[in-house]
Amino acid sequence: MTAGNTGRKRPTISDVARRAGVTKGAVSRALNSGTGVSTGTRERIRLAAVELGWSPSYAARALNGKPLGTIGLVVRRSPEILDFDAFFPSFLSGIESVLSGEEHATVIRFVPDAQTEAATYERLFGDRFVDGFLVTDLRVDDERPAMLHRLGAPAVVVGAPEGSSDLPTITNDAEEAIRGLVRRFADAGHRRIAHVQGDRHMLHALQRRRHWEQAMGEFGLEPGPVEHGGYTIVGGAQATERILARSGDERPTAVFYGSDLMAIGGYSVLGEAGLAIPADVAVAGFDDIPLASFASPPMTTVRSKHRALGSAGARILLDMLKGQAPPLSTVLTGELCIRDSSGDPV
Incomplete structure (x- = not known):
């Protein structure tokens, strides 16, 4: 016996056919295309394969030009x-x-x-x-x-x-959800709303920014400053520091972060600056990660499926x-x- 060989023979499609009482062709059709066999026969073949511990040989399927799974x-x-x-x-x-x-x-x-x-x-x-x-x-x-x-x-x-x-x-179309978010900020009296964008090379980051800009225009608001946070906690914190460096009327009173992770970084910086959320700066994120609802205060966000x-x-x-x-x-x-x-x- 070869070293490492347990001596147990790998079940074959013929074994499955014998167990189910059908031909090998029926087994092949049932386990590949699923066509050409009745529902009852297909289920009997499937159960026989499970009982025997049969699985397809990927090497053989590749040689035969069949899908590898x-x-x-x-x-x-x-x-x-x-x-x-x-x-x-x-x-x-x-x-x-x-x-x-x-x-x-x-x-x-x-x-x-x-x-x-x-x-x-x-x-x-x-x-x-x-x-x-x-x-x-x-x-x-x-x-x-x-x-x-x-x-x-x-x-x-x-x-x-x-x-x-x-x-x-x-x-995942978030346009209407982002519009609702901007409306929420506007209804709370915010007129200067910043955005922290994710990776500037990612198309979804650009699309989130576009939806925010379009919604700002619809509510008669000038889009506030845009910073880039790279979809990381550290990047979000650094972007928030740059936003807070703006003085007077230039400093936004609300920030829409392109991800919850970046927003969590923002929470940290805002707290260290002595600013309360949302009394001093309102915050919203994107993704709805589990941590968002446990942040303090719980984070408004766009749930992405x-x-x-x-x-x-x-x-x-x-x-x-x-x-x-x-x-x-x-x-x-x-x-x-x-x-x-x-x-x-x-």
């Missing part, structure tokens, strides 16, 4: 983002909620730059490591949707690209891999969560 996620950020990031943990949880029920898996690659990113997409799909991709973190002038379309790679874009897209998209984005994106991509035509655009709606930090209307 893996989807790719290429992230051009540091792996350390998962420590505090508001988006990825919930997004990945949503993906897993769909893939685990279908015996699929996610392949995640963190890359440092654009050149490595493009090569990684090409290698993962060209060498058949993955069947398709979920594309996140859209950037200004992002070339990835066009590149994946040229590769013929099934993909779903998470976010709203500038202009049209050849790939299906799923978006990160987990739903992951689950819906994964479902659309799996349907594409099964040959179904995807919806061109799927839109989820952001939700304004009003808490004490934004103050009360006058």
Whole structure:
């Protein structure tokens, strides 16, 4: 016996067929396309596979040109983002909620730059490591949707690209929620409202700023100063320090942060400056991370449905891999969560 070999034979598709009392072809159809067999037979085959502990051989599926059951996620950020990031943990949880029920898996690659990113997409799909991709973190002038379309790679874009897209998209639309937030500030008497923007290269950061600027115009307000916080607590704190450095009428009385993490950094700086929230400076964030409702005072924020984005994106991509035509655009709606930090209307 070879060292490390337990002697236990891996169950085969023939074993599943014998256990279920059907042909190998019926097992193949039931476990791959799901077509050509009755519901009762498909369930009997599924139970037989579970009882035997059978799972598909990914190497054999690759050689036969069949889907491997893996989807790719290429992230051009540091792996350390998962420590505090508001988006990825919930997004990945949503993906897993769909893939685990279908015996699929996610392949995640963190890359440092654009050149490595493009090569990684090409290698993962060209060498058949993955069947398709979920594309996140859209950037200004992002070339990835066009590149994946040229590769013929099934993909779903998470976010709203500038202009049209050849790939299906799923978006969290926060425009109305941000408008409601600005209305809340305006009703409380604020006329100078600042914005702390996230990563200036990220398209969703730019879109949040645009929604804020548009809402300010609708309520007859001049958009206040804009600082950049990079979606981190430290960045939010530093941006708040720059806002407070403005004197007299130039200093805003309310701040809309592009993420709750940046707002938490702002809370710290405002407290150290002896300013009360919301009496001296009203505050609102974006994301609705769990900590937002436990901040002091509880933080008004825009709830972004990160987990739903992951689950819906994964479902659309799996349907594409099964040959179904995807919806061109799927839109989820952001939700304004009003808490004490934004103050009360006058």
